[in-house]
Amino acid sequence: MRVSSTKTLPAPNAYVQAIYGEFADWSYDEEQAPKFRGRWREDAFQKADSAVPLDLEIGTGNGLHFANLAARQPQRLLLGIELKYKPLIQSIRRVRRDGGTNARVARYNAYLLPELFTPGELSDVYIFFPDPWEKSRQHKHRLIQDEFLGRLHEVQRPGSKLVFKTDSQDYFAWAMERFARSPYKILASTTDLHASEYAQTNFITQFERIFIQQGLKIGLAVLLRE
Numbered sequence: 001m002r003v004s005s006t007k008t009l010p011a012p013n014a015y016v017q018a019i020y021g022e023f024a025d026w027s028y029d030e031e032q033a034p035k036f037r038g039r040w041r042e043d044a045f046q047k048a049d050s051a052v053p054l055d056l057e058i059g060t061g062n063g064l065h066f067a068n069l070a071a072r073q074p075q076r077l078l079l080g081i082e083l084k085y086k087p088l089i090q091s092i093r094r095v096r097r098d099g100g101t102n103a104r105v106a107r108y109n110a111y112l113l114p115e116l117f118t119p120g121e122l123s124d125v126y127i128f129f130p131d132p133w134e135k136s137r138q139h140k141h142r143l144i145q146d147e148f149l150g151r152l153h154e155v156q157r158p159g160s161k162l163v164f165k166t167d168s169q170d171y172f173a174w175a176m177e178r179f180a181r182s183p184y185k186i187l188a189s190t191t192d193l194h195a196s197e198y199a200q201t202n203f204i205t206q207f208e209r210i211f212i213q214q215g216l217k218i219g220l221a222v223l224l225r226e
């Protein structure tokens, strides 16, 4: 599923314009992003050292977690993928406001993201609160699918983690089934993160706060790419 071209939008708003203006060195549209395939470190981050880990957050939203992670791990590189322009720019703006230089964002469709990377190019990957597509006829739209996991596994470095959170218990059970038969090793999982030992070290994202206020339990899975 390709997304519409940003460059040819008939009425680009301030967030769209920021991709090519204020944040031109920090954000990429869906045509620019694939050109970095295999060369993210060198060409997007100007870091020639292939040993520096490059992490990825899928669907950054307003960037609360994204900016926190970038600030907490200045020695690692962080790329964020977002479909919508406002959260895309909010995410990178938050990092820049804190003086961070180790993050970039790209407008890209998460379903296609394995095509952005070569095998072993990525380290840790975060997927927090993707659309749950609750109705059974919509399950085919869920991001966590066997094929997607296989391709993501390929582009991650051995020893990297994949961290998944959702407010949908149905999606959580669906995802766990697929994780269990995927090449990943399940390191940790809980259907109720905030009643678990993992709550202490957990960073609460923007949507997570809303779901907690609604009384929803949060599912967490941490996987290892061996």
Ligand SMILES: C[S@@+](CC[C@H](N)C(=O)[O-])C[C@H]1O[C@@H](n2cnc3c(N)ncnc32)[C@H](O)[C@@H]1O
Binding pocket: 058, 059, 060, 061, 062, 081, 082, 083, 084, 087, 108, 109, 110, 111, 128, 129, 130, 131, 205, 206, 207, 208
């Ligand atoms: C429910 S929000 C969660 C945001 C953030 N992870 C959080 O926890 O607060 C889901 C985000 O994923 C983005 N998104 C949805 N479908 C996407 C796709 N196919 N590719 C990339 N981003 C997508 C949405 O624009 C939205 O910002």
